[in-house]
Amino acid sequence: MTLQERIAGVEERVARACAASGRDVADVKVIAVTKYVSLETVSAVLEAGLGDIAESRWQDAEPKWNALGHKGTWHFIGHLQTNKVKDVIGKFQYIHSLDRLSLARELHKKADAAGLTVNVFLQVNISGEDTKFGLAPGDVPGFLREIAGLHHIKVIGLMTMAPYEAEPEQTRPVFRGLRELRDKLNLLALTPEPIQELSMGMSNDFEVAIEEGATWVRLGTVLVGHEEGA
Ligand SMILES: *Cc1c(COP(=O)(O)O)cnc(C)c1O
Secondary structure: OOHHHHHHHHHHHHHHHHHHHOOOHHHOEEEEEOOOOOHHHHHHHHHOOOOEEEEOOHHHHHHHHHHHOOOOEEEEOOOOOHHHHHHHOOOOOEEEEEOOHHHHHHHHHHHHHHOOOEEEEEEEOOOOOOOOOOEOHHHHHHHHHHHOOOOOEEEEEEEOOOOOOOOHHHHHHHHHHHHHHHHHHHHHOOOOOOOOEEEOOOOOOHHHHHHOOOOEEEEOHHHHOOOOOO
16 A cells, blocks of 8 residues: 555544544544654655654664755654653654653753743553553552642643554543543643643554544554564
8 A cells, every 4th residue: 555545544444433423523633653663754754744743762763854844844753761751852843642740850950940830741651551651540640749839841732552453442431531631630630721632543553543432543553554674
C-alpha cells in the first residue's frame, strides 16, 4: 500500500468512527508516529500534509528532527528520562508522557531557562498493568496540586495506552476510564483552564478510542507503515 492509500484509509476510518459516535471529525487530530520509519518516509509524510509527527526516543528522533524539525509540529510520546529533557525542550511542542514529579520539575526548569511554556499530557496507567508507565488514576489530583506552581508546564490533556487486544473492543474500558478521569478532574478545577485533550488510540484500537472521546490518536503502523531496520 502506498502512503497516500494508507492516509486515505485512516481518514475514512476516523470519519466512520466519528459518525458512529456523533463526533465532529475536526475534533479528532491524527499524529503520525514515525519511530518505525526512515527519515525519507518522515519527509514524505510531511509532504503528504500530515503536520503532526511523533517519536518516542530522542536517540532515534535526533537525525529526523535535525533535518525536518522546522516543518510540522513534533510530539514526544515515549518514556522521557530526566537527563534527556535538555534535548527535547524547545524541539517538541508537546510531551505526552509526564508521569512523575522529578520530570515535571526538570521540564519546568529547562522551559523556564528557554523562556517558553511546554504543553504536556499526563500519562495515566488506566489499565494498571505493571509493564506500563504512568500515574495511577488516584494519584493524579495530588500530582496536579504539586505541579500547580510550575508555570512553564501547561497540562492540556491526559494520555494512556491500552493493552494490546486481539479484539479491540476490549480496550473500551481503558479509554472510557481516561475520559471519565478527565471529566472528574475538571470538576475539581485543579488547572487554570479545563483539561481538554485525550491522547489515546493506536493502530490497533483507534476507532474505539475515538468513540470514547480521543482528541489525538497516535498512529504508526496503520498510517506510515513499519520499515525493517528503520
Ligand atoms: C509506537 C507508539 C504508538 C504507535 O504505535 P502503532 O501501533 O504502530 O500505531 C503510539 N503511541 C505510543 C506511545 C507509541 O510508543
